[in-house]
Amino acid sequence: MLVGGLLALILIGYLIWSSFATASQKNISVKEIVENTEKYKDAQIRLTGKVAPGTIKKEGKTIEFEITEGGSNFKVIYKGGVPNSFQDNADVIADGEISEDGSYFKAKSLIVKCPSKYTAGEDKK
Numbered sequence: 001m002l003v004g005g006l007l008a009l010i011l012i013g014y015l016i017w018s019s020f021a022t023a024s025q026k027n028i029s030v031k032e033i034v035e036n037t038e039k040y041k042d043a044q045i046r047l048t049g050k051v052a053p054g055t056i057k058k059e060g061k062t063i064e065f066e067i068t069e070g071g072s073n074f075k076v077i078y079k080g081g082v083p084n085s086f087q088d089n090a091d092v093i094a095d096g097e098i099s100e101d102g103s104y105f106k107a108k109s110l111i112v113k114c115p116s117k118y119t120a121g122e123d124k125k
Contacts, residue, residue: 030069
């Protein structure tokens with residue numbers, strides 16, 4: 001009984017800690033990262049943008065590409081699998097941090113937004 005209560009307490013503590021870690025993540029624009037790389041070096045960041053055309057390089061499970069938004073690009077390196085919808089101009093969300101030398105973004109997670117399957121059609125009268 002004591003062990004079960006201790007495990008429950010540890011689990012609750014972990015859930016509280018992980019919710020604060022996610023909440024402390026900053027949504028930063030690609031332009032802001034390009035202009036103020038040093039400012040965000042130690043921060044957990046969320047970047048949202050599009051995959052810049054012609055920048056995808058895959059080697060094993062490592063994917064390198066540039067994320068673009070508002071005319072600014074920044075290199076992203078991600079290790080992991082991606083869905084088939086990961087391609088040029090795909091909308092992506094990358095969570096992670098800037099590398100120590102400030103030359104790229106180390107993505108810990110990468111989400112590819114699904115394009116809308118439904119578009120407004122013409123009214124038939």
